[in-house]
Amino acid sequence: MTKAREPLTIMDGNPPTCDFSTKTKRGIYLSKSLAFVILIIFALALVATAFIVYNFAACPRTDQLANVTKYELTRCEQPKLLVIPLATDNNKSVIAVETTTFPIDTTTVDETPKVTDVRLPKYVKPDKYYLKLTPYIYEGNFTFDGEISIIVTVKNETKQITFHGVELTYHSIKLIKKEDGSEVKIVERTEDVPRQFQILILDEPLIAGKQYYLNITYTGILNDNLHGFYRSSYEEQKVKRWIAVTQFQATDARRAFPCWDEPALKARFIISIARPNNMTSVSNMNIVRRQKHDSLNNYTWDHYAESLPMSTYLVAFAVTDFGNMSDNNFSVWARKEALPSAAYALDIGPKILKFLEEYYKIEFPLPKIDMMALPDFKAGAMENWGLLTFREIAMLYDEGVSPTTAKARVASVVAHEIAHQWFGNLVTPAWWSDIWLNEGFASYVEYVAVDAVEKTWKLMEVFVLNEVQSVFKLDALTSSHQISVEVGNPEEIGAIFDKISYGKGSAILRMMNHFLTDSVFNAGITAYLNARKFGDAEQRDLWSALTAAAQGSGAFDGDVAVVMDSWTLQTGFPVLTITRDYDTGEIEFKQERFVLINNTFEDQKSPVWWIPVSYTTAAEKDFESTRPKLWLRGERSIVVKNISISRNDWLIANIQQTGFYRVNYDQHNWELLIKILNDPSRFQEIHPINRAQIIDDAMNLALSGRLDYRTALDITSYLTHERSYVPWKAGLVALGYIDTMLSKGAYYLEYKRHAVRLVAGAARALGWAGARAESVVRAQQRVELLAAACHLRHAACLQHAVRLFANWMLSANPGAYNEIHADIRSTVYCVGVQTGGAREWRFAWDRFTEASAPSERELLLSVLGCTRSPHLLYRYLELSLRNDSGIRKQDTVRVFSAVASSAIGEPIAFNFVRANWQRLKDYVGSVSTLNSILKVVTRRLNQVHEYEELQRFVNESCSELGRPVQQVLERTAANVQWMQRNYQTIVDWLLEADKSAPAVDDSW
Structure with missing residues (x-):
């Protein structure tokens, strides 16, 4: 029977009230002589304690030896034995295995040990x-x-066997000669x-070329940290149900079984899972x-092929009571x-x-594919061979409950x-x-x-x-990293599962596809896969296959x-800076490296790239x-x-932004682009992806000091007549940075008035009601423009959202009946909570605790x-660190991001993190999660004292x-530099624009 959840009692971050009472004091009274005797005894006890501490407490335990200096060991008794304890099995009899003792060698302990080589011996x-x-x-x-x-x-030949194992208790280990x-x-x-x-140190050498059986029995923990072999729970019909699942990438298979846990050390697996008779198991x-x-x-034992x-x-298994649906082998x-x-x-x-x-021109080599949606899953999804695992939000789609964009998300992740x-x-x-070979390629091919499968969505347009x-944004930091980067310990490995490996990896593959052509690129990929299948590879193997395909075709x-x-x-x-000589035509x-913090000088030792340059002109x-059309080699x-172009014609480079670089122009070419973009009858002569590129490049060139902000802001002014999603999204992101930086300043009102003038027309054209069978791209545009309009306090937007939210609250059964269209719920809910008080917040919290659809729960979070x-924001942060609140550990980052997304919430979130850092570390149990939290709660810091507090x-x-964390510091330093360099320029531009601009149209 499941215990009922206790009522929630929350601290709001304030210290508890102290009770200064006036009760009569009571106690024990001592004579002077007795007090003197006690004092002497106390002094002698201190001396004895000091002696004991010096001789014994200074001697490290076995598990502390790695941090003890040689000098300290000389005055301590050398520890000789590491005892493997006899394991006991709760609720079962004691496992009868012999306790083994092994000596420990301490002669190589360094004063400051640093692990540099984490690779297994070969x-x-x-x-x-x-x-x-057998999971319990x-x-x-x-x-x-x-x-x-x-x-x-x-x-x-060797007398030693080394393998991986973490948090496993060993009962017996035997090595048997196979022959x-x-x-x-x-x-x-x-x-x-x-x-x-x-x-393992052996009594005799192992003979090269021979095979042996390494037999081990052990016990492990079904942890709750979402890695290795871990436990998860969910509720159905008010009954708590437990499941056991795996997540091994990158270095957590060793938590489930002793193994050679490196990607190149492939082997065959024959897996057997014992599961309760009322549950099922699934594996690769x-x-x-x-x-x-x-x-x-x-x-019952399930034995797998x-x-x-x-x-x-890539090994995976799960024991659950889930249901399933099938389509042949899927x-x-x-x-x-x-x-x-x-x-x-x-x-x-x-x-x-x-x-x-x-x-790929290669058949899928396994007999089946299973896809499993898990209530608790740290990653978005995992590609285990033949058993793909997902967060529920990444695999489940509810028509009418999930927004249209969730359908595209499921398709993309699958x-x-x-x-x-x-x-x-x-x-x-x-x-x-x-790892970018994995993640970059999958990110591109998705x-x-x-x-190819959902042709009407035109999803390739949003790739840029x-x-x-x-x-x-990440790669502009000096603390970024190479795509192919040396890593060692598990924390370093985990840190490169980031936008560089995924986004940049996919972007350079797309760039290569365009300069090689589809046919050459695909032929090279197929050759690479066939040559290296069932084995391992390095990026040079891919380059070799693509070179052979390209040279064979002449492409x-x-x-x-x-x-x-x-x-x-x-x-x-x-x-890439393009400077035209308008007299000679040259x-x-x-090229130079683009960095966020620009020191205004070019380092001659800075890197150079092979840059494919495509371009077109006003005439073409x-x-x-x-x-x-040309290369910088x-x-x-x-x-x-030899480029034929007239003086008053614009030039645009990097067609459809297929190259992974930014483009800057001379001032006159920028002015020519501003002129055509601000012409409502001609701006569509430029491809929408390149319109998005021009906005993004110009605003970020200005952000880094390479372009005057007046020029960049003049470009964004054309958005008043833009109706395509891709340029608008680029504009919202670029303007969003200014919004964030100005949100705590005196001139935020002028920014909001300017931005709402840009947004109002496009938002009004889209409206609140989506068309039947609307494309996901148009649905996404509606979501983002309405959110922007309400964020900028457009009166009609706010009024409509408040009315929809109030009607929902007044309905007889709001948990079961919600007439707000799924695509606009994010905007309506946020406005309702923002303009309301504790009652509205509690209403949203109750909807979260009652919701079963993953998309609705994620939205409400x-x-x-x-x-x-502020007290509700503190309350929300507190709830995110409680196991009994209903907020899953996988969603902790989402809560901190939500609180820190406003000028009011950001300092609350940052202060909460600082005050509860050790508690956070203990609760989330993940370095990558801590990094994510620190990133989201510091994105608005832009003052010198804030940077100094963060650094401290x-x-x-x-x-x-x-x-x-170095990237967090650098990004904050860039924010500070931006404020010092650009704040007044932007304020002056906004004040000037406000004078000549028409009044904001509040109609809808």
Whole structure:
């Protein structure tokens, strides 16, 4: 029976009230002589304690040795033994295994140990794993028993075996010779904690070329940190249900079974899962046999077919009571109440699989695919071979409840994970340095696949917004990193699963596709996959295959590696400055690295790139030909004399922004572009992607000091007559930065008046009601323009939203009946909570706790941060760190982001993080989550004292977070520089524009 949830009692961040009472004091009274005797005894006790502390407390425990100096060890008794404790199994009998003791060598302990080499030794490799697991999925005993037999091949003679294992209690370890079944004696087992190694020292050398069985029995923990083999729960019909699932990427398979947990060390897996009779299990392969458990009456063994060679991080299994639906060899799994919402994933999944089989020209090699929607999942989704796992929001779509854009999200995420079945699973990067080969390619192909399957969406148009322009912001930091970057420990590996690996990786693949052509690019990809299938690869293997395909066709006569290494092995990206000599007709193309904090001088040692340059002119207006017309071949600048263009014609480079670089022009060319853009009858002569590019480039060039802000703002003024989504989205993002920076200043009102003049016409044209069978791109445009209009306090927008929210609150059964269209709920809910008080906030909170649809729950989590009441914002942050609140741990970042999204909430969120940092660390248990929280709560900081406070906090509390926290510091420094450099210029421009602008039209 599940215990009822306790009522919520929340601290609002204020200290508790102290009780200064006036009660009569009571106590014990001592004579002077007795007090003197006690004082002497106390003094002697202090001396004795000091002696004990010096001689014993200074001696480290075994698990502290890595942090003790040699000098300290000389006056302590050397520890000799590491004892492996006898494991006990809760609710079952004690497992009868012999306790083993091993000596510890402390002679190599350094004063300041630093792990630099985390790679496993190469003298032994695994060939096949036989894995049997029994999870105990009930409260009070979240553990699992494991038995594993690993066939290993010895590559070089050795007396040592090293493998990975974390948070596992070992019961028995045996090494058996495969040829005769004799046992090799294990002298000792030691644990290298920093590198998560288990090291076996053997009595005799292993012979090169021979195979051995490594047999281990052990117990592990079904943790609640969303990694490894972990537990999750959900409620249906007010009954709490538990499940056990896995998430191993990048380095967490070692938490579920002893293994060689590196991507290149592929092996075959034969997996058996014992599960309760009332539950089901799923794994990478198909079930071949079921068997009654020999010792647990209510358990059944599910035995799975032998897998193809695969990396440990792609192994997956789940034990659930979910329902499922199937289409031949394709199945979807979800909570039984949520299963109907998986219908769209089941519809589009097989279509994408079929398209990608044709795209790669390689059949999917496994007998089945399962896709599973999980209530708790740290990542968005995971491409485990044959068993794809998702957050519910990324796989479930409810017609009429989920917004139209959620359908595109499901399609994209499903396509991304299926794309991995070839790029990542069939061929795997040899090491995490090249994880971009996985993520960049899947991020690109998801657009290609969805565009092919859902043709009316025209999703390729938004690629530039989501992948190119979005990643520019991160890659403009000096603390960014190369696409292909050396990484070692698990924290470093986790940190590169970012926009550089995903967004920049996909952007440079798209760039390469355009300069090689589709046919050459696809032929090279197929050749690469066929050459490296069931094995591992490095990026040079991909370059080699593409070069061969290109040179064979005559499409590109160079070495792809020379071109692409300049993009993958260097940090950052270039800005291409095009300067025209209007008298001679000569045009100079000059490159330099684009950095956010611009020091106004060019470092001659700064990187240079091979840049494909496409362009068109006012006379040509050719926005379809994206092949490069010229190259900067690692040159800092070139001068071109053969471009025919008249003095008063504009030139636009980087057609459809296929190249991963920004473009700057001389002032006259900018003025020519401003002129045509501000002509309502002619601006559409420029392709919408290039209109978006011009806005994004100009505003970011101004942001970094390379272009006068007056010019950039003059360009955005044309948005009053723009109606296409892609340019509008670029404009909203660019103006959004100014909004954020000015939101705490005296002239924010002038900014809002200017911005609402730009937005009002486009928002009015779209209206509140969507058309039947509307495209996802148009639906997304409505969502974002209405949100912008209400954010800017457009009177008609606010009135309509408040009315819709009030009517919903007044309905008899608001949990079951909601007439607000799903596409506009985000705006309506936020306005309702923002303009209301505690009653409206509580209403939204109640809807969150009652909602079952993932899209509705996610939406309500975001809008609860819209309130302007500080005590409610503190309350919300407090709730996010409570296991009994209903907010899942995976959603903690969303709560902090929602609170910090306003000028009122940002300092509250930042102060809360600082005051509760250790509590946050203990609760989320993830470095990547901490980095994400720190990023969202600091994005509005733009004053010198705020930067200094942030720097002090980082130095004192979280400097160990690595590169991501340095990026937070650099971004804040850039905000400070921006305010010092641009604030007055923008204020002057806004004041001048406000004088001549018409009054804001508040009608709808």
